[in-house]
Amino acid sequence: MSGKTILVTGGSRSGKSRHALKLTKNINASKIFLATAEPLDDEMAERIQKHQEERGKEWTTIEEPLDPASVLKNKGNQPGFIILDCVTLWLSNMIMKNIARQTILERVHEFISVCKNCTSHIIVITNELGSGIVPLEPSARAFRDIAGETNQILASEFDEVISMVSGIPVTIKTSEKPRDTDQTKDKNPEHEFSPGKKQGLYEAIYKRRDVRHFIPKPVDPEKLGRVLDAAHHAGSVGYMQPWNFLVITDPTVKNKIALNFKTANEEAAQKFSGDQQKLYNSLKLEGIQDAAVNICVTCDRTRFGPNVLGRNTVFETDLFSTCCAVQNLWLAARAEGLAVGWVSILSNDQLKEDLDIPDHIQPVAYLCVGHTESFYPKPMLETAGWAQRLPVEKLIYYNKWQGPSTDFKVHFPDPTKND
Numbered sequence: 001m002s003g004k005t006i007l008v009t010g011g012s013r014s015g016k017s018r019h020a021l022k023l024t025k026n027i028n029a030s031k032i033f034l035a036t037a038e039p040l041d042d043e044m045a046e047r048i049q050k051h052q053e054e055r056g057k058e059w060t061t062i063e064e065p066l067d068p069a070s071v072l073k074n075k076g077n078q079p080g081f082i083i084l085d086c087v088t089l090w091l092s093n094m095i096m097k098n099i100a101r102q103t104i105l106e107r108v109h110e111f112i113s114v115c116k117n118c119t120s121h122i123i124v125i126t127n128e129l130g131s132g133i134v135p136l137e138p139s140a141r142a143f144r145d146i147a148g149e150t151n152q153i154l155a156s157e158f159d160e161v162i163s164m165v166s167g168i169p170v171t172i173k174t175s176e177k178p179r180d181t182d183q184t185k186d187k188n189p190e191h192e193f194s195p196g197k198k199q200g201l202y203e204a205i206y207k208r209r210d211v212r213h214f215i216p217k218p219v220d221p222e223k224l225g226r227v228l229d230a231a232h233h234a235g236s237v238g239y240m241q242p243w244n245f246l247v248i249t250d251p252t253v254k255n256k257i258a259l260n261f262k263t264a265n266e267e268a269a270q271k272f273s274g275d276q277q278k279l280y281n282s283l284k285l286e287g288i289q290d291a292a293v294n295i296c297v298t299c300d301r302t303r304f305g306p307n308v309l310g311r312n313t314v315f316e317t318d319l320f321s322t323c324c325a326v327q328n329l330w331l332a333a334r335a336e337g338l339a340v341g342w343v344s345i346l347s348n349d350q351l352k353e354d355l356d357i358p359d360h361i362q363p364v365a366y367l368c369v370g371h372t373e374s375f376y377p378k379p380m381l382e383t384a385g386w387a388q389r390l391p392v393e394k395l396i397y398y399n400k401w402q403g404p405s406t407d408f409k410v411h412f413p414d415p416t417k418n419d
């Protein structure tokens with residue numbers, strides 16, 4: 001099967017090469033960088049060297065100023081990527097050799113037909129030269145014209161065309177041909193969610209917030225039912241499903257829990273001093289009475305008896321399972337537009353007494369659930385200056401605790417970029 005042909009066009013310094021490399025990022029496949037630039041002076045040689053280093057070892061660089069088609073014929077018959085950088089220099093190299101305009105265009109057509117027969121995906125970088133004023137020099141005009149003509153031919157023949165505008169890729173032509181040869185991708189479409197479904201799931205994850213500010217609006221019982229059923233579909237050790245959900249709406253019960261919080265919070269504040277204590281005391285850490293519903297999620301540590309599959313060595317796995325249910329609840333609630341705030345600043349003994357919870361049942365989470373004016377854009381503790389999100393890449397080790405990283409690295413896309 002032939003690969004995809006992609007043209008990346010744009011002005012100088014518009015981010016074309018960076019984007020071309022990005023299209024191949026995190027894909028395990030052969031990668032060839034076909035450079036048409038020649039190191040004619042020290043500055044150029046230095047630039048080429050710098051770019052090679054930036055690309056990294058996974059790239060094989062081949063320099064071919066005049067006949068890129070010959071390289072494609074030799075190297076393009078394997079799955080992977082070939083980036084040609086760039087057409088404009090290739091054209092100028094041919095002009096410098098006094099090759100006639102007609103011959104140049106024939107070579108462009110030949111190059112395109114070779115690209116179309118390659119197994120590799122071919123990414124070709126070119127420059128938009130025509131946006132400025134008409135050059136005074138006839139030779140400059142001729143160059144601009146042949147560059148524009150070549151770009152038009154490439155754009156009409158290639159599968160996909162991306163125009164770079166100030167570092168932002170704008171797709172101006174697409175095709176249905178699959179681009180990636182990533183062996184890590186699942187080829188069975190039933191295994192992977194559609195882009196819309198994936199986006200929805202990630203949105204729930206990234207936009208979930210712990211909320212302490214609620215508005216007095218009742219919770220739709222159907223929504224609550226869906227959220228609790230989502231919680232009930234969490235994984236659990238030995239399929240133990242050790243949870244119960246105590247749904248609390250009675251203000252007198254809520255008042256008791258609020259009192260419990262007040263006492264526990266005053267004690268907790270004593271653990272801090274000075275400015276930190278001041279900051280702690282300024283934080284709102286619960287919404288017990290304001291939230292329409294409170295839910296106490298408990299764990300029955302005796303469910304399924306003393307021998308639970310998978311729980312022989314780590315006895316707390318029943319508690320872990322209950323936390324999984326809480327996370328499901330939290331995410332489903334976010335998707336339903338319901339706010340959730342977890343309150344752990346409570347005496348569990350007092351909670352058990354107030355809610356008539358038997359001894360063998362452990363409260364795991366006390367949740368305030370309801371509607372909010374707005375979900376905080378960031379964790380409230382981050383906005384308040386209490387803590388920051390740690391960089392995830394610093395938390396991932398490879399093969400052993402703090403072990404050296406291997407070739408396999410997780411890639412973290414920039415969520416602000418749309419490609």
Ligand SMILES: Cc1cc2nc3c(=O)[nH]c(=O)nc-3n(C[C@H](O)[C@H](O)[C@H](O)COP(=O)(O)O)c2cc1C
Pocket residue numbers: 208209210211212284285286342343344345378379380381382
């Ligand atoms: C086990 C657990 C207990 C928590 N207890 C409280 C609490 O007592 N009061 C509170 O205001 N937030 C509590 N939180 C919420 C955290 O402060 C919050 O998750 C964290 O700051 C990150 O913010 P985010 O959930 O909006 O991403 C708790 C969260 C978890 C997971």
